[in-house]
Amino acid sequence: MIEVKEETFETTLRKVLQSLKPSESKLISFTKRIESINPLHFFEAGYSLHMNRTFWMSTIDNFAVVGIGNAYSINQDKADMRELQEQWNTLLQEAITINPFSVPGTGVIAIGGMDFDPRKPKTPLWDHFSSSELRIPKFLLTVRQGDSYLTSNVYVNGNDRVASIYEELMEIERELLSPNEKEENIPTILRQQEIQPIKWKNTVKLATETMANGQAEKIVLARELRLDFEERVQLTDILQGLLETQPTSYIFAYEQEGDCFIGASPERLVKVENNQLLSTCLAGTAPRGQSEIEDEKIGYQLLHDKKNLEEHDFVVQMIKQSIEEFCDDLQIPDKPILYKLRNLQHLYTPVRGLLKEGYTIFDVVKKLHPTPALGGEPREEALSFIREYEHLDRGWYGAPFGWIDSNHNGEFAVAIRSGLIQGNKASLFAGCGVVKDSDPEAEFVETSIKFLPMLTVLGG
Template identity: 50%
Template sequence: MIELKEENIEAVLQEAIDTIRPQSSRLVSITKRVEKVDTLAFYDVAKQIRNERLFWTSTAEAYTLVGAGSAIEIIARHNRFETAEQIWNNLLEDAVSNNPYDVPGTGIVAIGGAAFDPEKEKTALWANFEPIRFTVPEYLLTEHEKDYYFTMNIVVREDDHPRQLANQLRREERKLLESLPKYGEDTHIVGRHDISPNKWKQTVKLATNEIQQSHVDKIVLAREVRLKLDKEADSGNVIRKLLNTQPNSFIFSFEQGRDCFIGATPERLVKIRESSLFSTCLAGTAPRGETEEDDARISYHLFHDQKNRGEHDFVVQMMKKAIESYCTDIEIPDEPVVYPLKNLQHLYTPVTARLNEGNSILDIIKNLHPTPALGGTPREESVAFIREHELLDRGWYGAPVGWLDNRDNGEFAVAIRSGLIQGNEASLFAGCGVVKDSDPEEEFEETNIKLTPMLSVLEGEK
C-alpha cells in the first residue's frame, strides 16, 4: 500500500492515476479530520446519495462508524474467511492511502459480516446477504474519543480526470457533513406471526433427546417471528431508538435497498487494537427485575444457577481453546460477573490476550465462530443438528458482524438481538441453549424475552 501525505484531493488523485498500471484500477483513500458531525444525520443523508448504508457503534466506548455507498465489495462463497482475507490483502497491496491519523477505523476500512452457516440452504429472505461480504464505503465517518474523521474512498482508472473526481467528492462531502437529520416516523406492529411455535418446541424436545443419547452437551436453537408494520420502517429512526434504549451494546445496521439487517447486541466476539486482543464470554440469561430487590434476587439466582453457569463455562473453555494457538498472555478470570442490560442480564467473563505476529482478526473469527453460546458444544455435532432440524435460515443472525482496517485493527460482535427489516415487514430472531434437562415451554419464554429489545423499538416505544 502506498502512503501519501499530500492534502490536496486533486493532487492525490493525480499521483495515483499517473502511477497506475495500464488497463487497471486502484483504490484511493483520503482521510481528513472534521468538526463534530451528527452521526445519525450522516446516516440519514447517505440514503439520498447512495443505496447502501452501514452503521456500527460501540456505545460503551462512544466509537462509531457510518458508511455511505460502496467503493469496493469483498464477497466470498467458498473458503469464505481465507478467500476474503486474500482479496483484502490484494486490495491493500496496490491501494493509495492518504491518512495521517493513527486512529482505528480511519483510512481503508471494510465493514460487513458473514452468514451463520454457509452450508445451510439459503432462503429468499436472505437473498441480499452473502456467505461473507465486506464493503469499503465510498464515504466513511469515524467518531473516536469525541473526534471526527471523514474518509473518501474512490476507485480510479488511468483515463480518469482528477479535477472532475475531486469536484464530485467535495460536493458529496458537503452534503453528508452539513445536513440535519430527518428522522422517519415511529412504526407500530399491526401483525405478528410466530413461525411454527409448536413445531419449534418439538425440536427443543428432539434436541434434549439427542443430548441425552449422545456426547453432545448443548444445542442452540433459534426461531423467527415475522412482523407486519403500519408503515415502512426507517432504519435511522430504529438506530436512534436503539441508542436510547440499549446502552452497553454494539448497534449495527447493514442496509441494501429495502433490506436492512439491524440490531443491538451485547456480545463482542473479538476486538484487536495494536495486537492486543479483547473478547467476551456472554452466556447465561435472565430478565431484569421490576424492583431493585427483585433485580438483585434474579441476579443472585442467575449467578448460582447450575444450568446457566454450565452454559457459560462451555463458552469460556471454548474461547480459551480457540485463541491459545494464535495468542500469548491470555488472561481469563476464574468466575463470571452478572452484566445488566435494560431488558436482560447475562453472565459475563472478559478475555484479554496478545495476538501473535502474522495472525489476523479473521483468523480469530474463523476459529471462534460459532461460539457455544450460538451453536452449542461440541461445535461440529451441534451445528449439524441445527442445519438439519432448525426451522429457519439464520442468515447473518448469530454470526460475526463488524469491521477491519488497513492497520490491522478491527472489532466484531455476534449479531443477536437483531432483525431483518424489509419495508413494512420484519423478521426478528432469538435463540436459546438447549441442554439435557431443558423444558420447551421455558426455552420458548426465554426467546420471548430476547425478542423484547427489537419488538420495543419497532412498536414505537421510547
C-alpha cells in the same frame, strides 16, 4: 469544518490516474479530521443519496464508524476467512492511502458480516446478502473519543477523469456534512406472527432427546418473529431507539439493496487494538427485575443456576482453547459476573491476551465462530443438528459482524438481538441454548424475552 487543503486529494487523484493504464484499477483513500457530527445525522443524510449504508457504534467506547456507499467490496458465496483475508491484504498492498492519523478506525476500513452457516441452503429471505461481505464505503465517518474523521474512498481506473471524480466526491461530501434534522417516527405494527412455534418446541424436545442419547452436550436453536408495519420502517429512527435503550451494546446496521440487517448485540466476539486482544464470554440469561430488590434476587439466582453456569462454562472453555494458540499472557477470571442490559442480564467473563506476531483478527474470528453460545457443543454435532432440523434460515444472524482497518485493528460482535428490515416488514431472530434437561416452554419464553430489544424500538 477544520480546513484541509483539498488540492492534496485532487493532486493525488491526478498522479494516480496518470500512472494507470486503461486496464488497471486502484483504490485511493484520503482521511481528514472534520468538525464533530452526529453519526445518526450522517447516516440519515445518506438516505437521499440512494446509497447503501453501514453503521457500527460502541457507546461504551465512545466510538462509531458510519459508511455511505460502496467504493469496493469483497464478497463470496462461502464464508471463507482465509480467502477474505487474502483479498483484503491484496487490496491494501495496492491501495494509495493518505491518513496522517494513527487512530484506530481511520484509514481504509471494511465493514461487514457473513452467514452463520454457509453450508445451509439459502432462502429468499436473505437474497440480497452474500454469504460473506466486507464493504469499503465510499464515505466513512469515524467518531472516536469526541473527535471526528472523514475518509473518502474511490476505486479508479486509467480511463477515469480527475475533474469529474473529484467534483462528484466533493458534492456528495457537502450533502453528507450538512444534514437536516428529521422527526422521529415510531412504526405502527399491523401484524405480529410467531413462525412455527409448535414445530420449534418439538425441535427443542428432539434436541433434548438427542443429548440424552449422548450425541451432543448443548444445541442452540433459534426462531423467527415476523412483523408487518403500516408504513416503511425508517432505519435512522430504529438506530436512535437502540442507542437509547441498549446503551451497553454494539449497535449495527448493514443496508443492502433496500433490505437492512440491524441490531444491538451485547456480545463481543473479539477486539484487536494495537495487538491487544479482548474476547468476551456472554452466555446464561435472565430478565431484569421490576424493582432493585427483585433485580438483585434474579441476578443472584442466575449466578448460582446450574444450567446457566454450565452453558456459560461451555463458552469460556471454547474461547480459551480457541485463542490460546494466537495469544501470549492469556488472562481469564475464575468466575463470571453479571452484565446488565435494559431488558436482560447475562453471565459475563472477559478474556484478554497479547496477539502473537503473524496472526490477525481474521485468524481469531475463524477459530471462534460459531461459539457454543450460538452453535452448541461439540461444535460439529450441534451444527449438524441445527442444519437438519432448525426451521430458520439464520443468514447473518448469530454470525460475526464488525469492522477492520488498514492498521490491523478491528472488532467483531456476534450479531444477536437483531432483525432483517425489508421495507414495511421485519423478521426478528432469537435463540437459546438447549441442554438435555431443557423444557421447551421455558426455552420458548427465553427467546420471547430476547426479542424485546428489537421489538421495543419497532413499536411492539
